[in-house]
Amino acid sequence: MKLGKQKYVVAAVAALLSLVLASCSSSSNTSDSSATEDTTAAKAVDLTWWWWGTGDVPKMNTWVEWVAKAYEDSHPGVKINFEERTDTDITTAFEAAAAAKKGPDIAPAWASAPVLTQVWANNIEPLDDLVGADEMGNWLNVAENAYEGKTWAAPIYIVGLPIAFNKSLFAKAGIDATKPPTTWKEFLGFCTSLNKAGITPIVGGNRAGFEGSWWFAHLGKQYMDSPADLQKAALSGDFKRIGQWSDRFNEMFDSKCFNKDVNSLELQEKYDVFNKGGAAMVLAIDGAAIGASEAIGAENFGTMVLPAFGDGKMAEYYTATQSISHFITSWSPNKEVAADFIKFWHTTESLNKWVELTGVMPADSRFDQSTVTDPVKQQLFALNAKPSVWLSNFEPGPVFEQADLAGGQLISTRKGVGKDNTALWVKASKGWVEQKPEEVANFKKWAGVK
Known part of the structure; x- marks a missing residue:
């Protein structure tokens, strides 16, 4: 999963830290779940x-x-x-x-x-x-x-990626926390109700692009039948169907769903805002969700998933990896x-x-x-037990960097809309195919594409 953490991150730091100076020793391959044998004592x-x-x-x-x-x-x-x-x-x-x-x-x-x-x-x-x-x-x-x-x-x-929410803030906005949205329009309506109550609907941190990538994980699968759809799109450059996700992401900004400083916060910084009651919802990895429940109180904490609204067979899949x-x-x-x-x-x-x-x-x-x-x-x-997928696991590295991360930022900074995001994905995939033929050949084997 390419998380905020994630993946293929281009960095200036290139450090080789620890060198292994020891020799090999044997160990048992037992499948016993309670202990492994000590067969390593003979040699340090x-x-x-x-x-x-x-x-x-x-x-x-x-x-x-x-x-x-x-x-x-x-x-x-x-x-x-x-x-x-x-x-x-x-x-x-x-x-x-x-x-x-x-x-x-x-x-x-x-x-x-x-x-x-x-x-x-x-x-x-x-x-x-x-x-x-x-x-x-x-x-x-x-x-x-x-x-x-x-x-x-x-x-x-x-780990899964639920939408965590604050029940008390939902109540202030007149939202029934026991009734999650059943349509995309209803979900955007939550943003409208929260804004009217003076409450930030969703806090995000997209400074490095990971917030956008996480929303792609939720929205993109709505327009896919299997992960192979994303693999084939990366190889062909055809993102017409999958690209609809960016229209939905753009609609979230049109509906003022996010905090005004979404582009200046790092991914991890958004949790502090949510934990202090500064927003009603946050897209939270499991560990952060647990921390959030402790911060706002388990009685105020809830989770939900987006409703299925796309035409893909994975529309109802959860996001986990x-x-x-x-x-x-x-x-x-x-x-x-x-x-x-x-x-x-x-x-x-x-x-x-x-x-x-x-x-x-x-x-x-x-x-x-x-x-x-x-x-x-x-x-x-x-939630983690449900059928699930994490889309960025199936992207070539350059596509993740140049489209998944950068594309979400294009929309969150309001420098582009859905079609501009899709054009970025097409450009990144075509560049990858042209520049890394050996990697592409192996990727085709993995994707089952001849």
């Missing part, structure tokens, strides 16, 4: 793990610290060196590492296209020879990282230990600790959701 191993996730899960660092120590405690001789990547260096730091063939044993990339881009560059080791099929069969959304019959990266969590994925680098001298550590993330102890520390749904079918009693988390987990 320094394992370098680059991770990303704070943008999705604000408290993820607490689990990272816990899981590294828990694995070290149960595997004497193994040292886990973990380093957090940021939105600005997740791509550039790894590109530097890949060029040198030195760096992390485990690294992050957003699911699907960003992962597969590294697969096509021969920078990722497939998991199939390191982790048993019985084990991986319990992991959720692994299809997002499948290519030519192999699985290339592992999930940790599932494993988001960030973690993979084993092709140059790692510690592949078996790295694989064993990844399996450890999916043990019963680790899954339970993940939910305890973060409140976010783990990407494993073995987690017992009946143990979740918090009503807000129940809402979010139930």
